[in-house]
Amino acid sequence: GINAQKQQLKGTDKLQTVKETHTMRWGVKCDTRLFGLIDPKTGESQGFDVDIARAVTAQIAKDQGTTIKPEFTPVTTNSKIQLLKNNQVDAVAASMTITPERAKVVDFTKSYFPAGQSILVKKGSPVTSIRDLNNPKYTVIGIMGTTALDTMKKFAPNAKVIAMPDNSQALSALESGQGDAITTDNAILYGLAQQSHDTQVVGKPFTNQPYGLAVNKGQASLRKAVDRALQETIDNGTYNRLIQKWFSNIPGLDWRELTK
Amino acid sequence: MSAIIKFKDVDKYYGDFHALHDINLEIDAGETVVLIGPSGSGKSTLLRTINGLETIQKGSLVVDGADVSSSQTNLNQLRTDVGMVFQHFNLYNNKTILENIMLAPRLVLKRKPEENEKIAQQLLKRVDLSDQAPKYPAQLSGGQQQRIAIARSLAMDPKVLLFDEPTSALDPEMVGSVLSVMRDIAKNSDMTMLVVTHEMEFAQAVADRVIFMADGRIMEDEHTDTFFAHPKSERARKFLSQVEHH
Amino acid sequence: MSAIIKFKDVDKYYGDFHALHDINLEIDAGETVVLIGPSGSGKSTLLRTINGLETIQKGSLVVDGADVSSSQTNLNQLRTDVGMVFQHFNLYNNKTILENIMLAPRLVLKRKPEENEKIAQQLLKRVDLSDQAPKYPAQLSGGQQQRIAIARSLAMDPKVLLFDEPTSALDPEMVGSVLSVMRDIAKNSDMTMLVVTHEMEFAQAVADRVIFMADGRIMEDEHTDTFFAHPKSERARKFLSQVEHH
Amino acid sequence: MSGAFSTSNVQYLLKGLGVTVGVSIISIIISFIAGSVLGIILYEKVPYFTKTVRLIVNTIRNLPLLLIIFFTYFALPKLGVELNAFSATVFAMSVFEATMVAEIIRGGLLSVGIGQTEGALSTGMNKVQTLWYIILPQALKRSIPPLISQFISLVKDTSLATAIVLPELMFRSQVIYGQNPKYMVPMFITIAALYFVVNYSLSLLAKWFDKRLV
Amino acid sequence: MIDIFTQNWQTILNGFWVTILSSVIGLVGSLLLGTIFALLELAPSRSLRIIGTAFVEFFRNIPLLVITMFFYVVVSSSFKIGGFWSGTIGLILYTSAFIAECLRGGIASVDAGQMEGARSNGLTYTQAMTHIVLPQGFRLAIPSLGNQFINLVKNSSILSFVAGFDLMYQANVISGANLDPFNTYIIVGILYLLITASVSWVVKRLENRIGKEVIR
Ligand SMILES: Nc1ncnc2c1ncn2[C@@H]1O[C@H](COP(=O)(O)OP(=O)(O)OP(=O)(O)O)[C@@H](O)[C@H]1O
Ligand SMILES: Nc1ncnc2c1ncn2[C@@H]1O[C@H](COP(=O)(O)OP(=O)(O)OP(=O)(O)O)[C@@H](O)[C@H]1O
Ligand SMILES: [Mg+2]
């Protein structure tokens, strides 16, 4: 019955399944500018994560000598690991920071994006760095389920904290004055700054939180295939083209720093 | 004696339906009048126009000097003088028996609490239900409820009392006690009573006059003895035979 | 003639409430028996045990050879032989008059459509309502509905017909027509009839026997003439005086 | 045309309306059928069985629908039941609304009144015939207005599926105003109007039935 | 399953209290507002009736989530209200429309004879309404009001959409961390059942007490 089926699923080699079904199911963000944001024109998520997932899928297909179609399921910060664990997706490319905690439950590839935590404030705010926020009169906005809030508490233990379900709500919370700063990965903050012209990212990133692609535990062959494909996209210049495509016209960011 | 209720050429419609046709009727103060007729003949409608529960569309209706059909008339004032007893009692479900009797005198007549309670207790005694004062209506039998409804009307000291089939929702054994309270009022007070009923024995015993209605019209209006001895119309004869002998 | 209904030492409880005490009663096929008594005395309960709408807790009750108290007995089978007419008619609101009459014969007796309709039309004629066949119950007067309910029972061609106050929910003018249908059945068929009613004139005219109940007990069980001429118990005398003379 | 109501935004939003209506219709059909069966079981008092069904129905009725949606989407896969956002929503809504429908149908059956049952039994019809030919048709007719009200709730509750990223109306409005905060007010007005039109039409239908039934 | 509770009991309990607090504020607020809506709907003046009906129909026919998000993302930019109040205000507005309907139904099901009896007894319309009809209407509405209060508790999970820190929100946080949604949601479900069952119990008792007084 159900249990036997479950055993079977666990034992299945995902890479094999991907090859057999000619599809690879990716979890990508739907609400994160630059990485994974739904475009109403197509109804699909678009961004750096999505393009990387596409490139990696194409590379795997090439490596395995078959055709593989990428399939995208929108995930939230809250649900991405659960969906991976539940086998509802094969891999995740969802601006997900590599942490030891997460590494216990999922397997990461090597980093594909050098993210780090930073803060976004309203233009003209007296806050210019994370240190300034260490004061009970300030409220810092974080995103539910991300690691950013825990980290922030180490740098500014006295600040008050609220968590929002997603980025766009965090931004409107900042704009409506419910908080004084948003803290999360700098890359996301650049997306927000691009979107809302009276905000800016201030200070240098104060952490090192590289993003990785993730697959479920026990899928060594899939992880290796993804890792290898990722390296190949870097080697053949596809990676740098995608960096340029998404990050070249963000004011204050030198996209060349990101290339590999 | 002058007429306390005076219908002149009254017509009443429910929407398009012509419920009362050209009613002309005078009832003198102190009279006891019984209204009979088949179902749907307009008895309830006629009764309910008298205290303004239904409005009339044509003619004039004067009750105790007040023109009921005029929008100037204060119906609340009129209704303190015209009590009504319903087929389904309509006691206040959320009030005790005593409160049922005392509420309107307190709110409308501003009767003092002690006097109000004294009168209420006397009335309870008169309808033989002194021991039920603290109960709620739902705890009484139908016959008891109807006697309380009569007491509640009497508490306002009205000049006219209207009864709409006061015994027809009652179990047969309950009917007697209610009729005997009504008989008592008819004999021992100068109240004007207008009673819709199917109890022919009661009508014969208590009424001064009988009015027979059919199809929204008054067909006969006679002294009680005359009516029962020699009903003029075929309709009335047929009705009487149906009601009396099954 | 042998008894078609036979109560032996029957007791019936509603939870803790003792509704029928030690009932012993035999009714012969073809008899017409009237059951009277004050409200709550157990008349309806007794009637309803006969077709198994209520279960008994003690004693035995045999109807048409079937032991109603036994769980082996097929009640559906029994009920095809024992019809019942209710105070509130209980016609099927979602079926036309004709369908009301034809439904059970079709489903239960598997009567052929043409024959079924023929019989239904005859019965409609017998209760004088041939023209109402396509209407729904809500479109008829109470008296008409009750006559249809009788026709519906007759359509199953039962051996026993039970009536529970068939006229007490009716307007007085409607009562006559229903009683005359019942009288017709009593006189012109060999049906066994058991009738709960407050219509004393009807009882006197039609019943072979009268049973008087009080407090869940059978107090008297007499020939009709004997009962009305000389009621034995004080309770029965009081009841008769209350019901007959208000 | 650009701005909040650019052609692509309008198309995107209308597709969301399609998803909302689609989820609603499928859930309505499933919950009506399942709920009717449950309602009859609750009404008929089958020994033990009814008690069990009653317990399950009461439990589900008293939980937040949102919890049931999350449970279906995130927890049921642990039992090997894999569902995407669409089927998880349909499943959760159907289960939850079926218990609501069950209670309505039971109420409808009870409101028909014991007299109809007794009338039918007394003509020799058995319990199943009585239920099928006499009680159920009347009960269903009486249940129509409260059922429609319940289905209005269902339509509204589909918006909760934004939580598992079902691209229905509410979710899509968030995507659009995620592009530009200036689109927020127009988007709220638009989706409020869309939901209102759908649901108010349904409630007018309920009122019409209400009038016809008395 | 027990260890989920022992490891997160503080978080869970916080959420539990927020859910109860929001429900209680929602109950009081929606009862008040709902009564006002109902009275508007029944008012003798036509324009008041239209206003009452418009309010009720509007809030009844759009999702609670739309109302709540509107307060959270639009209203909060002018008035500083957080997730808790956005959610709770949404709850109050939404529920009050349903409560107005319950009360209207309760008043409508008071036997017309009660009004006629009171009017014939000499009471004015207002007196008859306040002393006889309204009190009975409220009592008759108790079962359906009880249902609305249970819905209110369940609907308070809307706070989780707007970071209201209620039980549902905390359930998501916990299950996102321990990756055991199965047991986490079961525990939280039991807590919700605890609240809704208590509300049912209180309503049943109220019904019984009043049932003794007014048997219909
Ligand atoms: N509110 C109403 N709206 C429309 N028609 C009505 C209304 N009240 C009564 N009628 C109709 O008016 C006619 C007279 O009704 P009324 O109640 O006065 O008769 P009645 O003589 O009291 O009959 P009954 O003996 O059955 O009480 C009937 O045909 C009835 O259907
Ligand atoms: N389903 C029931 N559950 C509990 N008690 C009942 C039930 N049905 C009847 N009773 C009680 O049993 C007693 C006898 O009731 P029954 O209906 O047989 O009386 P009745 O003689 O038919 O009275 P009526 O003339 O009012 O119809 C009454 O006290 C009644 O309250
Ligand atoms: Mg009348």
Ligand SMILES: [Mg+2]
């Ligand atoms: Mg009876």
